[in-house]
Amino acid sequence: MSVLRRAITWEISESEDSDHDLKSEFNCDVICQKETADSRGEPEALSLQEKPTNLPSSPAKSDSRVALSAPEACGGTPGPARKRRSREEIEATRLKAKEEREERERQRAARAREKEERKREQQRRREAAETLNSLRPENCIKSLTVCIEPALLQHDGSDILLDTLAMLEWRFTVESQRLSRSITWTRDLPQVEDGQARVEEEEQMVLVLTLADFVDVVISVKEMVDSDGEETGTVLSPLLERLNWNKVVTMLVTDFESDHWMKEYFPEQMLRTKLGMKDQDVEEVLVYLQLYKNISVVFLESWQDITNHVCAVTKALSKRPFKLLTERTELPFCVVGSWASGARVGRDGSGLRDVWVRQIQQLNRVSPAVAAAVAEAFPSPRILLQAYQNSGSEAEKKGMLAGLSVKTEGKERRVGPDISARMYRSLTAENPQLVLD
Structure with a gap:
C-alpha cells in the first residue's frame, strides 16, 4: 500500500523521457507487488482493487505499456543456456550422418541389384520355357x-x-x-x-x-x-x-x-x-x-x-x-517304370522303411524277400551299423545276417553267408573302388 501511495504523490513531468521512466517504474512496482501478494497468499482481486486512481494523462497509452511490460525488468529467472558443442563432437556427428547416408545408398543399390537379378532370372526362365515349348514335336x-x-x-x-x-x-x-x-x-x-x-x-x-x-x-x-x-x-x-x-x-x-x-x-x-x-x-x-x-x-x-x-x-x-x-539328362539310363520310381517319404518319417528296403535291393542278387527280411530284423541302417560295432570278430560281423529266415511262396530259406558278407562290406568299406562281388 505504501508503494501505491508513493506513486500517487509523484509529480508527472511533461517531458517524454520522464514520462517513460515513470511508467517503467510503475510497471515494475505493480509486478513486484503482485509477486509479494502471491507469496503471502493474498487474493489477486484485492491487489487489483488497490490500484491508484490518479494515473498519467494518457491512460490508454499507459495501460498498453503496462500490459506489454517484460518480466525481465524485475530480474526474472533466465532460460537455460545452450551448451556449445566442441569441434570433435561436430565432426563425429557429421561422420555418423555420412556413414548412415552411405549405408542407405548401399542398401538401395543392393535392392536394385536384387530386383534386376530377379528380372533377369525370370527372363531366363521365360526363354527356357519358350525354347522347351518350341522343341516339342x-x-x-x-x-x-x-x-x-x-x-x-x-x-x-x-x-x-x-x-x-x-x-x-x-x-x-x-x-x-x-x-x-x-x-x-x-x-x-x-x-x-x-x-x-x-x-x-x-x-x-x-x-x-x-x-x-x-x-x-x-x-x-x-x-x-x-x-x-x-x-x-x-x-x-x-x-x-x-x-x-x-x-x-x-x-x-x-x-x-x-x-x-x-x-x-x-x-x-x-x-x-x-x-x-x-x-x-x-x-x-x-x-x-x-x-x-x-x-x-x-x-x-x-x-x-x-x-x-x-x-x-x-x-x-x-x-x-x-x-x-x-x-542330355543327368541319369539317361533311368527310364520311366515302376522299378525306377522312388519311395515317397512323409514329414512324419513314413516311407523310410521302403527306402531302406530299396537300398538293400541295389546289391546284386538280392531279392525283395531277402531285403524285406533284413529290414525286418534291422529297421534302419543305423541299427545295423550299431550291431556291427557291438559284434566281436570280423567273421561274426560278416555272418551276422546269414541266419535270417526268408519266406518266399511258402518256402523258407536263409539269407546265406554270401549276401551277409556283401551287406557288411557295402556298409563298412571305405574304399569307393571296392568290388562287392
Whole structure:
C-alpha cells in the first residue's frame, strides 16, 4: 500500500523521457507487488482493487505499456543456456550422418541389384520355357520346311506329295537345289539378339530315282569297286560330293513308267528282272552304298509310297530335338517304370522303411524277400551299423545276417553267408573302388 501511495504523490513531468521512466517504474512496482501478494497468499482481486486512481494523462497509452511490460525488468529467472558443442563432437556427428547416408545408398543399390537379378532370372526362365515349348514335336514341325526340287514335279503323280503336305498344313517350297530330283529339309532357328532369323539345313536328304537312273548308279559303283574305291567322273560324282557335307542320303527307287509293280515280285526282284543283273551283283552294290557311303536304298512302287516316306522323315525330324534334349539328362539310363520310381517319404518319417528296403535291393542278387527280411530284423541302417560295432570278430560281423529266415511262396530259406558278407562290406568299406562281388 505504501508503494501505491508513493506513486500517487509523484509529480508527472511533461517531458517524454520522464514520462517513460515513470511508467517503467510503475510497471515494475505493480509486478513486484503482485509477486509479494502471491507469496503471502493474498487474493489477486484485492491487489487489483488497490490500484491508484490518479494515473498519467494518457491512460490508454499507459495501460498498453503496462500490459506489454517484460518480466525481465524485475530480474526474472533466465532460460537455460545452450551448451556449445566442441569441434570433435561436430565432426563425429557429421561422420555418423555420412556413414548412415552411405549405408542407405548401399542398401538401395543392393535392392536394385536384387530386383534386376530377379528380372533377369525370370527372363531366363521365360526363354527356357519358350525354347522347351518350341522343341516339342507338335510345335517343332511348324518350323520345318520341305524343299522340293522342281524336276520332281515333271513326273505324273507328284501332285500327291504336294496335296498331302498342303492338307497337313506343313510348309514346303519348290526351289532349285544342287542335286536334281532331291528333297531336303530346313529348320528355322530361334531369333538371336540381333533379331535376324536363322535357317539350318537338316542332314537328311531324299533322292528320287527312276530305274534308268539307278542303273547308272549301279554301273558307277561297280566301276568304283573294280578300281579299289577310286572315284571316277561318273553320274555318282555329284552325289558323292554332296555326301562330303555330312548328308545322310536315302535313294527312293521307283518305276514311273509302269502303273504298278507286279504283285508276284518284290521291288528288288523286279529291279533284277528289268536290269538282268545277278543277285550277287545287286547285293554287292547295296552293301557298298550302305557301309562305305552311308546311302540307303529303298524300292517303292508309286508316288503314294514316296509321299508316305517323306511324311515319315518329316515327323522324325520334328521329334529329334526333343529326344536329344531328354537324352542330355543327368541319369539317361533311368527310364520311366515302376522299378525306377522312388519311395515317397512323409514329414512324419513314413516311407523310410521302403527306402531302406530299396537300398538293400541295389546289391546284386538280392531279392525283395531277402531285403524285406533284413529290414525286418534291422529297421534302419543305423541299427545295423550299431550291431556291427557291438559284434566281436570280423567273421561274426560278416555272418551276422546269414541266419535270417526268408519266406518266399511258402518256402523258407536263409539269407546265406554270401549276401551277409556283401551287406557288411557295402556298409563298412571305405574304399569307393571296392568290388562287392
